[in-house]
Amino acid sequence: MKRLAAVLLERALGPERAGAILGDLEEDLARDRRASPTSWTASVWLLWQAVILAAAVRWADRRLETPEVIRSRQPLELTAMWHDVRNAIRSLQSAPTFTAVALVVLTLGIGASTAMFSVVDAVVLRGLPYEEPDRLVQITTYNTRIGGFGSYESPQNFADWKAQQNVFSAIAAVTGASGFTVTENGVPRDLPTLRVTAGYFDVYRVRPQLGRAFTEENEIDGRHQVALISDGLWRRLFGADPQVIGRTLLSSELLVMGAPKPVPAGTWTIIGVMPRGFRSPVSAARQTDVWVPYVVPEYQRTRGDSRSSYLQVSGRLRNGVTIGQADAQIRTITARLAEEFPKWFPDEVGAVRSLHEATVGRVRAWMLLLLGAVGVVLLIACVNVANLMLARAAARTREIQVRAALGASPWQIARGLLVESLVLSTAGTLLALVAAWWGIDVLRAALPQNLPRISTVSLDLRVLGAAALAALATGLLFGLAPALQFSRASLSGALRESRGTTAGRARLRSALVVAEIALALVLTVGAGLFLSSFVKVTNVDVGLDYRNVLTMDVWPRIDSSKPGWVEPAVARAAATIPEIVDRVAAIPGVVSAGFIAGGLPLSGNWDRTDVTVPGREQPFDGDDSVDIRQVTPGYARAVGTPVLRGRYVEPTDTRGSAPVVVLNEEAATRYLSDREPLGATITINRQNLTVVGIVGNVRLGGPESAVRPEAYVPAPQGRYLGGTLAIRTAGDPMAIADPVREAIWASLPGLAAPEAETMESLLGALIAQRRFNMLIVSLFGGLALAIASAGIYGVMAYLVTQRTKEIGVRMALGALPARVMSAVIGRALLHTCAGLAIGVVGAWQLASSIERFLFQVEPYDPGVYGAAAALLAVSGFAAAYVPARRAARVDPVIALRTE
Numbered sequence: 001m002k003r004l005a006a007v008l009l010e011r012a013l014g015p016e017r018a019g020a021i022l023g024d025l026e027e028d029l030a031r032d033r034r035a036s037p038t039s040w041t042a043s044v045w046l047l048w049q050a051v052i053l054a055a056a057v058r059w060a061d062r063r064l065e066t067p068e069v070i071r072s073r074q075p076l077e078l079t080a081m082w083h084d085v086r087n088a089i090r091s092l093q094s095a096p097t098f099t100a101v102a103l104v105v106l107t108l109g110i111g112a113s114t115a116m117f118s119v120v121d122a123v124v125l126r127g128l129p130y131e132e133p134d135r136l137v138q139i140t141t142y143n144t145r146i147g148g149f150g151s152y153e154s155p156q157n158f159a160d161w162k163a164q165q166n167v168f169s170a171i172a173a174v175t176g177a178s179g180f181t182v183t184e185n186g187v188p189r190d191l192p193t194l195r196v197t198a199g200y201f202d203v204y205r206v207r208p209q210l211g212r213a214f215t216e217e218n219e220i221d222g223r224h225q226v227a228l229i230s231d232g233l234w235r236r237l238f239g240a241d242p243q244v245i246g247r248t249l250l251s252s253e254l255l256v257m258g259a260p261k262p263v264p265a266g267t268w269t270i271i272g273v274m275p276r277g278f279r280s281p282v283s284a285a286r287q288t289d290v291w292v293p294y295v296v297p298e299y300q301r302t303r304g305d306s307r308s309s310y311l312q313v314s315g316r317l318r319n320g321v322t323i324g325q326a327d328a329q330i331r332t333i334t335a336r337l338a339e340e341f342p343k344w345f346p347d348e349v350g351a352v353r354s355l356h357e358a359t360v361g362r363v364r365a366w367m368l369l370l371l372g373a374v375g376v377v378l379l380i381a382c383v384n385v386a387n388l389m390l391a392r393a394a395a396r397t398r399e400i401q402v403r404a405a406l407g408a409s410p411w412q413i414a415r416g417l418l419v420e421s422l423v424l425s426t427a428g429t430l431l432a433l434v435a436a437w438w439g440i441d442v443l444r445a446a447l448p449q450n451l452p453r454i455s456t457v458s459l460d461l462r463v464l465g466a467a468a469l470a471a472l473a474t475g476l477l478f479g480l481a482p483a484l485q486f487s488r489a490s491l492s493g494a495l496r497e498s499r500g501t502t503a504g505r506a507r508l509r510s511a512l513v514v515a516e517i518a519l520a521l522v523l524t525v526g527a528g529l530f531l532s533s534f535v536k537v538t539n540v541d542v543g544l545d546y547r548n549v550l551t552m553d554v555w556p557r558i559d560s561s562k563p564g565w566v567e568p569a570v571a572r573a574a575a576t577i578p579e580i581v582d583r584v585a586a587i588p589g590v591v592s593a594g595f596i597a598g599g600l601p602l603s604g605n606w607d608r609t610d611v612t613v614p615g616r617e618q619p620f621d622g623d624d625s626v627d628i629r630q631v632t633p634g635y636a637r638a639v640g641t642p643v644l645r646g647r648y649v650e651p652t653d654t655r656g657s658a659p660v661v662v663l664n665e666e667a668a669t670r671y672l673s674d675r676e677p678l679g680a681t682i683t684i685n686r687q688n689l690t691v692v693g694i695v696g697n698v699r700l701g702g703p704e705s706a707v708r709p710e711a712y713v714p715a716p717q718g719r720y721l722g723g724t725l726a727i728r729t730a731g732d733p734m735a736i737a738d739p740v741r742e743a744i745w746a747s748l749p750g751l752a753a754p755e756a757e758t759m760e761s762l763l764g765a766l767i768a769q770r771r772f773n774m775l776i777v778s779l780f781g782g783l784a785l786a787i788a789s790a791g792i793y794g795v796m797a798y799l800v801t802q803r804t805k806e807i808g809v810r811m812a813l814g815a816l817p818a819r820v821m822s823a824v825i826g827r828a829l830l831h832t833c834a835g836l837a838i839g840v841v842g843a844w845q846l847a848s849s850i851e852r853f854l855f856q857v858e859p860y861d862p863g864v865y866g867a868a869a870a871l872l873a874v875s876g877f878a879a880a881y882v883p884a885r886r887a888a889r890v891d892p893v894i895a896l897r898t899e
Contacts (some may be wrong), residue, residue, distance in 0.1 A: 008459035025244050057270030073341055088420035092427075097423070098392055102385050105790070106428025108783055109381025110200075110474065113469045114459075116374040116776075118440050121448065121466070122457040124360050129282055129456075131205040132316075134232045137323060138358035139171065139313040139330060139706040145347040152309040154344075155300040157337075158197075161313070161350070164333045167326040168201035168315035173294060175279065175310050180249055181289050181752045190752040192287065194280060195294040203316045210234075211272030213247045226293065227268040231276040232290040235772035245271055249290065268292060281314075281452070292711065304343050313356055326500065327352040334354070359452045364772060366853055373523060373780045380784050384791045386478035387512045389421060391794065400797065401406045421479025422472070429471035433459070436467070448768035449785055463576075469811035494621050506668065510831055511789045516834025518842060520781075521872055524849060525843040527781030528864035529776075529857055534774040536856040537767050543698035543707075544601060545640025547551065548591075550733035553754050554738055555578060555722030572718050576747045577715070581632055581725070583743035593637025595715060597723030598628055601639065601700045602762040611711070612683040613671050625867035626667055626709045628684060636695065638726040639759070646678045646693030653714035660714065661689035665697050678847045702766035704855060726759070773853065788835075789879040796828050796883035817888035824887050828880030829873070836869050843868075 082300060092099045127133040139161060141150040158173045165171065173196070180191040201213045208228060218224050227249055229237075236243045249268045288676075300308065317326055327350075334350030393400075405692055439461050444457050556573050577595055585593040599605035611626040622844045635641075644665065653660055661682060668677040672691070680691045689711075695881060697707040729736055737756035764771070794838065847859035857864075 007098050007625050019601060030609075041446065053294060059632055071074055072379070073440075085419055085423060087416060089421040090426060090732060091420055091878045094110050095392065098388060101790070101794075102388055102424055102425070103361055103428050105381045105384050105787055106425060106474065107431040107435055107437075108787070109378040110425075110429050110432035110467065110470050111439060112380040112783065113374045113470060114432055114436035114463060114781065115439035115443055116371055118436065118459055118463040119443050119457050120302040122369045123368045123451060123453050124364050126453075126456075126462070128356050128359070129277075133356060134354070136203065136319040136324060136355035137168075137317060137352050138355050139315050140351055140358075141334065141345070141348040141355075142351040143347055144349060144848070149351060149456050150348070151312070153311050153313050153405075154309045155296045155311060156303050156311050156344075157309075157334075158294065158311050159301070159443070160337055160830075161330060161333060164315055165326075165329060167318055167321045167329050169318045170199040171313070171315040172200035172203045173311040173313045174200060175294065175312065193290040193292065197294050200291075203314055206275065206278055207318070208240065208272030209275045211270070214273060214293050217588055219295055219296075221295050224293045224295045225268045226271045228272045228274055228291040228685060229270055230274050230278070230287065230289045232287060232556055234273045244273060246270065267777050278454075281355060287455075303344055315352075363451060366769065369853065370776055372667055373526065373777055376519050377780045377787075378474070378492050380516050382474045382477045382515050383512050383519070383577065384794075385421075386476075387509050387516075387791055388479075388794060389478055390415070390509050390512070393417060418476070418479045422475035422563065425471045425475030425478070428474075429467055435462070436463075446772055448772060449765065464617070478569065479846040513788075514830050514835040514838065516788040516791045517872060517876070518839035519867055520784035521836055521839025522843045522846065523777070523781040523784040524868040524871060525839075525847075526866050527778040529847075529854055529859060529861065530770075530774040530777045532861065532864060533854045533857045534553050534767070534770050535772055537703045540699070540703035542602070542703055543696050544759075545604070546763050548729050548731070548733055549759040550725075550727040550729060550736065550740065550756060551603075551640060551746070551759055551762070552597075552727075552737075552756050553722070553723045554748070555726055555751075556749065557747055569721055573721050574716065578632070579724070579747045580744055581634065583729055583746060584725060584740055585634065587739045587743065589736055591728040592634045593725065593727045594638040595632045595723055595725055596635050597630040597715065597718065597720035599700070600699050600726065600762075602702060602725040602759060602766060603724070607852045609669060609685055611667075613689070614681055614683060616671075616674070618646065619898050626684060626711045626712065627882055630720055631712050631713050632716045632724070635712075635726055638728045640728075643697045644694045644696060646691075648693050648695065649712060649714045653717060655716045659687060659689045660692045662693040662695055663691055664695050664707075664710040664712075667711060668694050670709050679877055682711075684713075689713065702763060704766075709763040770855070785875055787826045788872070789875045792828055792876050792879040793883065796880045797886075820885040821888045824884035825877065825880045828876055828884075832876035833875055836872060839872075840865060840869065 008035060059065075128136060130136060135734050138149075140153060141157070142148070143150065153173075155173075162171050175195050177193040177195045180193055181189065195709050196214070198214045198219055201207065209231070211228075213228065214226070218226055229249075231242075233241060236245060238247070247270050251268065262570050274291070294311075310883035315326075317323070330352050332350075333346065333350070338345035338348070360460075429831070439823045440457060440459055444454065447454055447457075546795050554577065556576055581595050584590060598607035608625050608630055610624055612624070632650055633649050633651055633653075636643065648660070648662055649660075661684065663677065663682070668691070671682060676696060681688050682691060683689070697710070698707060698710065699705050700710075725734070725740065727736070727740065734756060740756070741753055745751060843865065844860065851859045
């Protein structure tokens, strides 16, 4: 203790003052007869007194110091660093052209990378916004034949998994629904609704801010008509009334996505309000407004012949249980069920995977690819600014010579250059944040709307931290090269060199330009491959003319609370839909109007059923199912489906006439290849139908989907509750959206306003990811090309400036301007060719990593590589032309006077 007290006093007060004070303390301790100077308590007292006295003396000394003395006590390195910062700001202000170019390049590079990182971080990198998100999983099936996870499960699977598992603390199912309608601005609109099981909110560990959540009692039919509402709906519809609990919502019926039977209409009592910002990870892009309990329909509580899959199942792992253990148990349960019900699990096994992976797994790869691409842009920007810094440092050789002569060390000179680069990168980052703030809005608008968690993309603290890190990294990266030029090893050479001998630095700058060109070629090749792939996708014939076609869903309201509701509902739909089609067809600007039930092409919906051919013994090539659609006569003309043979559905095909069917080419080939299809009989849904026509194939899922067998039956001979209008127009389809709604309301008053969408937008949604990839990579490739061209221009312009005397001598001795121009351009093209050679090798090595993102395009397409190389060569020539022309115009007399 005594030694520690002595050290403390010496460090605080100096050796002489510390010795005197310590002696006084020991004398005081010796005079105190109550304590032994060698005891433990005496040592503690001595240390305590030393701490108090050291602090008191230091405080008294500081009170007597002048401001000059206080400033002199600051750490020398900190003071020197502050001087370096001030000098860097003055130096950058003295070179406005250099500073402006560098800031523009950094703003583009850091701004683009920050904006892209904000998207990737929100969608892919950030965890789900729930408590312990790593314990959230998706429970589904995996198809071993096609190698893919299922999206939806049947109520039977969910019930058995829930009853037999012991690895989840909570397990729940969710499905979409519609049926709640509110009138806003005089227009009735549907409220986005989810039906969930009682454990749904336990899975995500979220509780209502008002009221309570659902219980298992609410899953019993008759006790299920309760609802939770969102914070937004609470504020919008109820004015944030804290007494909202117990109030009611009305629904005509609750139509469940994927389920054939709607839930009875009635009054739903509000029992809770969810917290602001709560979103389901499996809900649609729209914010959910209402949650209601899911009640398993009676006919779906046992495993019969029919199977409907429309539930998304998630769970929370118990503490100590891993995803692998849960996966093994669900596989075991599913295998046991497959033995008992083999038709329910064709090539399927149970599977458990991370909910985060299930949510973003399908987009992770291409999002990280885009992040890598923008990283290359940032690297090119850094290389370019490093080149500019090298040129600027070379131009400041005389200044550095003077500083060295006045006593500045190589480290101080190098440190000053590093500080200047960090100041430049910091300023560029501040400007880049403004550009990124604008760029995020642009990216959010351009992103595919079905992208998960797109609403969370923002310029938050994580993104700001990434931008700050980018500023530090880029500042060090492009400031390191010029700083090393004036290190201890190279300073003596710098002091000895004359104005025209800068070969070493010229080689380094040339190497950086070659690196820029190589990186730019990699991005340009990638942009070319994505562009080629997108062109291939858009040129695929999907089997219909999707231009100028408006679509609108029509589902008449159903009172399903009464026994025997099905037949009256079918009859009402059969009566009202033709009326609506006739009214729509009479609207000015409508070329043709039709109706389809069973799934509109490009919408992602379908109605699939088994098919047989009487008298056929040879098995079908493929599965024995067909996508069945019920259509009106005007549908084929409305969507542009060509009739190849026979006829299409006609007005004479009524409920009382002979049942007929129109097949597409794929169905005719698959099921009737051994006979003449026209006039043949085919059995669908246990009904014999006569084939009267063959139409062209339609790629229902978009350009990249396979052709499926389809069967079109006359709508009057089918059974449907609702479907979709398809309307071909002479002009802009959206211009007639309101007249179409009025035609619908004339037959179905009070129906929620149907959403209008064009078939072109449906197709656009299917290829949105490819379009976004193409646009972003092309943008990055363009930035890389522009920055690389600027690098070539900068090096050539600096070279001409440095060699002005030499050029003047050559021209005085008879060199022709054309020869001078060719020499400068030749050197630029030499750099360009070297960069292209390295870039081709790099692009070739990386091509395999983007192969899975391409469509009908080889990753080693020589045409794309050649076009990219030619584009960069032309850019290199154009960038070198201006400096070359300037060199050719050098006046020998003026050049010789520059020294």
